[in-house]
Amino acid sequence: MKRAPRSILITGASSGIGRALALTYANPGVALALIGRNKARLEAVAAAAREQGAEVDIGRLDVRDQDAMRQWIVERDGARRFDLCIANAGITTGLSPSGIAEDPQAVRAVLESNLIGVLNTVEPLIAPMCGRGDGQFAFVGSMAGLRGLPYAPAYSAAKAAVHSYAESLRGRLEPQGVRVSLLIVGFVKTPLNDSIEGLKPFEVSDAQAARIIQRGLDRGKAVVAFPWPLYLATRLARTLPARLVDKIMARFDVKVPETQERVR
Numbered sequence: 001m002k003r004a005p006r007s008i009l010i011t012g013a014s015s016g017i018g019r020a021l022a023l024t025y026a027n028p029g030v031a032l033a034l035i036g037r038n039k040a041r042l043e044a045v046a047a048a049a050r051e052q053g054a055e056v057d058i059g060r061l062d063v064r065d066q067d068a069m070r071q072w073i074v075e076r077d078g079a080r081r082f083d084l085c086i087a088n089a090g091i092t093t094g095l096s097p098s099g100i101a102e103d104p105q106a107v108r109a110v111l112e113s114n115l116i117g118v119l120n121t122v123e124p125l126i127a128p129m130c131g132r133g134d135g136q137f138a139f140v141g142s143m144a145g146l147r148g149l150p151y152a153p154a155y156s157a158a159k160a161a162v163h164s165y166a167e168s169l170r171g172r173l174e175p176q177g178v179r180v181s182l183l184i185v186g187f188v189k190t191p192l193n194d195s196i197e198g199l200k201p202f203e204v205s206d207a208q209a210a211r212i213i214q215r216g217l218d219r220g221k222a223v224v225a226f227p228w229p230l231y232l233a234t235r236l237a238r239t240l241p242a243r244l245v246d247k248i249m250a251r252f253d254v255k256v257p258e259t260q261e262r263v264r
């Protein structure tokens with residue numbers, strides 16, 4: 001058991017899972033540093049978290065902006081040493097059932113937001129946390145990172161890369177006293193998830209997801225995967241012949257809209 005975090009950085013805190021995490025962690029004695037782009041939504045989350053007794057700083061930043069991210073994060077870490085960093089911000093893009101290829105610009109926007117944005121979030125804190133021999137990184141992954149989804153190739157690829165990065169980092173950082181947790185998330189009711197048309201088995205609310213994540217991170221788990229039936233089914237799919245899984249997946253009618261985001 002590790003102690004509860006007192007200074008927490010959360011990206012993508014203006015909506016969905018990030019917002020729910022901010023409100024779950026918001027308590028007296030806790031300092032939150034919340035990153036997002038939408039001013040009104042970010043400020044509303046900050047106000048609600050302050051109501052619950054937390055100290056809150058907001059950073060209106062694009063996670064793709066490496067320099068701005070480094071500067072803000074290093075400055076905040078100097079003021080209130082982060083003991084938990086949650087790389088959560090992300091977007092999705094994909095295909096309709098008749099779609100064949102994703103828009104190349106949408107593909108690059110997803111990789112830049114969901115992979116480079118994660119690197120921009122954690123890199124500034126690796127050396128400081130290791131120097132202190134204390135801290136925890138949490139990476140928001142996805143079931144799509146375990147097995148590529150035919151209707152979301154770029155999203156699946158970005159999440160698989162995040163999974164691999166988190167696993168690799170864990171091997172090096174944990175001997176330094178810094179924990180690394182990979183969150184393998186199923187369907188969570190959020191605006192991102194609402195934009196997708198299709199079956200969403202075992203969907204949970206954003207507040208439920210945040211509680212599960214907090215419990216797992218408090219226990220210092222290497223992997224926090226939920227809901228477990230979907231996790232087991234996805235793990236099982238990895239052991240089956242690839243073409244059989246392709247056939248099963250082709251039966252699901254899923255439509256993921258193309259993101260409007262473009263490379264900066």
Ligand SMILES: NC(=O)c1ccc[n+]([C@@H]2O[C@H](COP(=O)([O-])OP(=O)(O)OC[C@H]3O[C@@H](n4cnc5c(N)ncnc54)[C@H](OP(=O)(O)O)[C@@H]3O)[C@@H](O)[C@H]2O)c1
Pocket residue numbers: 011012013014015016017018035036037038039041061062063064088089090091113117140141142143185186187188189190191192193
């Ligand atoms: N919901 C699910 O079912 C599900 C399942 C598996 C994994 N996930 C992952 O969970 C994470 C959060 O998703 P969500 O469902 O909570 O989606 P959401 O409600 O759409 O929230 C996404 C958050 O990411 C922020 N964001 C996106 N691009 C950004 C950028 N370039 N710079 C700064 N902030 C950015 C958004 O902030 P602004 O709008 O202010 O820019 C928003 O706060 C994502 O990584 C997603 O892939 C979600």
